[in-house]
Structure formats: C-alpha cells, structure tokens
Amino acid sequence: MLASRIQRRAFSASARNLSKVAVLGAAGGIGQPLSLLLKLNTRVTELALYDIRGGPGVAADISHVNTKSTVKGYDPTPSGLAEALKGSDIVLIPAGVPRKPGMTRDDLFNTNASIVRDLAKAVAESAPEAKLLIISNPVNSTVPICAEVFKARGVYNPKKLFGVTTLDVVRASRFVSEIKGTDPKDENITVIGGHSGVTIVPLFSQSNHPELSSNAELVNRVQFGGDEVVKAKDGAGSATLSMAFAGARMADALLRAADGEKGVIEPTFVESPLYKDQGIEFFSTNVELGPNGVEKIHPIGNIDANEQKLVEACLGDLKKNIAKGVAFVQENPGN
Ligand SMILES: NC(=O)C1=CN([C@@H]2O[C@H](COP(=O)(O)OP(=O)(O)OC[C@H]3O[C@@H](n4cnc5c(N)ncnc54)[C@H](O)[C@@H]3O)[C@@H](O)[C@H]2O)C=CC1
Numbered sequence: 001m002l003a004s005r006i007q008r009r010a011f012s013a014s015a016r017n018l019s020k021v022a023v024l025g026a027a028g029g030i031g032q033p034l035s036l037l038l039k040l041n042t043r044v045t046e047l048a049l050y051d052i053r054g055g056p057g058v059a060a061d062i063s064h065v066n067t068k069s070t071v072k073g074y075d076p077t078p079s080g081l082a083e084a085l086k087g088s089d090i091v092l093i094p095a096g097v098p099r100k101p102g103m104t105r106d107d108l109f110n111t112n113a114s115i116v117r118d119l120a121k122a123v124a125e126s127a128p129e130a131k132l133l134i135i136s137n138p139v140n141s142t143v144p145i146c147a148e149v150f151k152a153r154g155v156y157n158p159k160k161l162f163g164v165t166t167l168d169v170v171r172a173s174r175f176v177s178e179i180k181g182t183d184p185k186d187e188n189i190t191v192i193g194g195h196s197g198v199t200i201v202p203l204f205s206q207s208n209h210p211e212l213s214s215n216a217e218l219v220n221r222v223q224f225g226g227d228e229v230v231k232a233k234d235g236a237g238s239a240t241l242s243m244a245f246a247g248a249r250m251a252d253a254l255l256r257a258a259d260g261e262k263g264v265i266e267p268t269f270v271e272s273p274l275y276k277d278q279g280i281e282f283f284s285t286n287v288e289l290g291p292n293g294v295e296k297i298h299p300i301g302n303i304d305a306n307e308q309k310l311v312e313a314c315l316g317d318l319k320k321n322i323a324k325g326v327a328f329v330q331e332n333p334g335n
C-alpha cells in the first residue's frame with residue numbers, strides 16, 4: 001500500500017516537466033493578471049515576462065508571491081525578447097491595443113497585425129518549438145498571421161499554434177448557469193468558429209439545455225459578450241480579468257496534457273481540416289491536447305437547424321478574416 005503510494009508519487013514527480021512560460025505583453029491589462037495566475041500554477045517552473053514597457057517592474061512584483069517558480073522580467077530590446085523566449089515551452093501573446101466603444105475587433109487589425117507579426121518572428125527565431133497561444137485581436141486574423149510568419153521561416157507546426165477562444169466558452173458557461181440557477185462547473189458549452197461577433201457559435205443543442213439554442217438573446221450575448229465589457233469600461237479597454245482567467249485555463253490545459261494527462265479537451269482556434277474544402281484553414285472546435293499540442297481535432301458533431309444557420313453566417317466572415325491575415329504577411333513581410 002505504502003510502497004505503491006511512494007511509487008505513484010515518484011512517478012508523478014518524474015513525469016512532471018520543467019515548464020518555462022513566456023508572456024509577451026505582460027505589463028498590460030491582460031498581461032498582469034495572466035502572469036499572476038501563471039505564477040500560481042504549480043506546473044509553471046519559470047515565468048518570463050516581456051513588454052515594450054514595464055516588464056521588469058511587473059516581474060519584480062509577481063516574483064514576491066511565495067510559489068516555487070522563478071520570475072524574470074526582460075528589457076524591451078531584441079536581445080531581451082530573445083532571452084525571454086529561449087527555452088520556452090509555452091508563449092502567450094496578449095500584446096496589442098484593445099477596443100474602445102464603437103470599434104469592432106477588426107478595427108484593431110491595422111495596429112495589432114504588425115505587432116503580432118513581429119513578435120511571431122521573434123518566437124520563430126528563438127522558440128520555434130514552443131506552443132504559441134495568441135490572445136491579441138482580431139484572433140481570426142492574428143493566428144493566420146503567425147502561421148504565415150512561421151511558414152516563411154520553415155518552422156510552422158500546426159499542432160502548436162492556438163488562437164485563444166476560451167473566454168467564449170467561459171462566458172457561455174457562466175451565462176447559462178445564471179439563467180438556469182446552476183453551478184457553471186456543470187455547464188460545459190462547446191463554442192466553435194472564431195473569436196468575433198457572428199463567427200462565435202455556441203452549441204447549446206449539445207449542452208445540458210438543448211432548448212437554449214433557440215434563445216436568440218443568449219446566443220447574442222455569447223457572440224457579443226466582449227462588447228458588454230467594452231461598453232462598461234467606457235473607453236478604458238476591454239475584458240482583461242476574465243480574459244486572464246481564460247488564458248490561464250488554456251495554458252493549464254496544455255501543461256496538464258504535456259504532463260501526460262489524457263482527455264484534456266478545450267475548444268481552440270487552430271488549423272483545421274473541417275472547412276478546408278471551403279477555403280477556411282482555421283476553425284475552432286473541441287481539440288484534444290497532448291504533449292505535442294493538438295492531438296485530435298473533434299468534428300462539430302450534431303447541431304440543430306438554428307445552429308446550422310449560425311455556422312453559415314460564421315463561415316463567410318471567418319473566411320474573410322483569415323484571408324486578410326494571410327494577405328497582410330504576404331504584402332508586408334517586414335524585416
Ligand atoms: N482572445 C480574446 O479572447 C481576447 C483578446 N483581447 C485582446 O488582447 C489584447 C491586449 O488587451 P489588453 O491587455 O487589454 O491591452 P493593454 O493595452 O492593456 O495591454 C497591451 C500590452 O501590450 C504591450 N505591447 C504593445 N506592443 C508590444 C510589443 N510589440 N511587444 C510587447 N508588448 C507590447 C503594451 O505595452 C501593453 O502593456 C488586445 O488586442 C485585445 O483586443 C482582449 C480580451 C479577450
């Protein structure tokens with residue numbers, strides 16, 4: 001009995017990987033709470049915080065939290081960025097500008113496309129093996145931008161590039177639990193498509209409450225939940241705290257999968273075969289994660305007539321968003 005417990009403990013200790021996690025944009029509204037949550041994750045052994053301003057300060061602050069991982073902030077220089085990235089297993093990118101009221105996520109493209117392109121280049125050079133999690137909007141376009149950058153350098157691995165759509169799943173679960181008076185931990189809602197407006201498609205027909213797929217108000221709230229926060233913040237940005245929670249959840253899922261846990265499934269925006277025949281290279285569905293990143297992309301499964309209409313509306317916008325990201329890198333390869 002005791003021997004088997006000791007053996008089990010020895011196994012779990014040796015199965016644990018050392019995990020360096022880097023956050024690019026670590027001093028921002030998302031970056032700070034995300035970095036704090038990563039500091040609380042016992043699977044993270046080293047935390048590298050980079051920003052064009054304020055990285056070392058945030059790192060000094062978080063480094064006093066008494067968990068075991070080491071935390072280091074890096075100078076806003078190319079060599080600082082390279083150092084931050086070197087040896088990283090996971091890189092999260094929340095760098096870039098957030099929305100103000102009246103803007104769509106696509107309105108952020110002109111500013112954020114080049115920020116993400118340049119950071120992706122640095123990742124391709126210094127941490128090509130890392131799992132790369134893109135938070136910066138518009139996610140539907142910034143993920144294809146990263147893929148193009150990696151392809152141009154011959155280091156693209158579609159199993160390791162993820163658009164973080166976890167916040168849509170978090171919101172759907174919470175909104176349903178509010179309506180039904182349930183615990184959100186029991187409300188697992190699959191959300192597919194992309195991460196903006198009508199490209200966000202919640203599949204309530206697959207949940208505990210299939211009838212909710214005809215609740216247009218709820219569907220709209222999941223699709224435009226980000227707008228609620230943008231409006232409430234009144235010019236001071238968009239979701240940061242709930243996003244940090246969602247980003248930390250996605251990073252934790254990858255860390256657990258890397259540690260050998262089976263059956264780790266999260267919806268995430270990845271290169272996907274599901275709609276490639278319609279020219280749509282990236283799509284979010286449930287994805288089983290493994291030590292190398294994407295293990296298995298799940299099909300969308302059975303959906304009802306309401307959801308079928310939502311998917312059709314999603315595909316049109318998504319195709320344009322993806323094409324815009326690809327064209328940007330082809331036309332603006334940068335240095
Ligand atoms: N995927 C999702 O579900 C969500 C995505 N977002 C997006 O996340 C992004 C960040 O949002 P916030 O943190 O609220 O913005 P913020 O403005 O508070 O923080 C952004 C940070 O990025 C830094 N930064 C800018 N350029 C950089 C570069 N080249 N290298 C490193 N750092 C750089 C800035 O100095 C700043 O600290 C926005 O694009 C926003 O739309 C926000 C919420 C949810």
Ligand SMILES: O=C([O-])CC(=O)C(=O)O
Pocket residue numbers: 098099105137167225226227229230238239
């Ligand atoms: O709405 C925004 O601009 C930020 C975001 O992506 C979200 O909250 O889902």
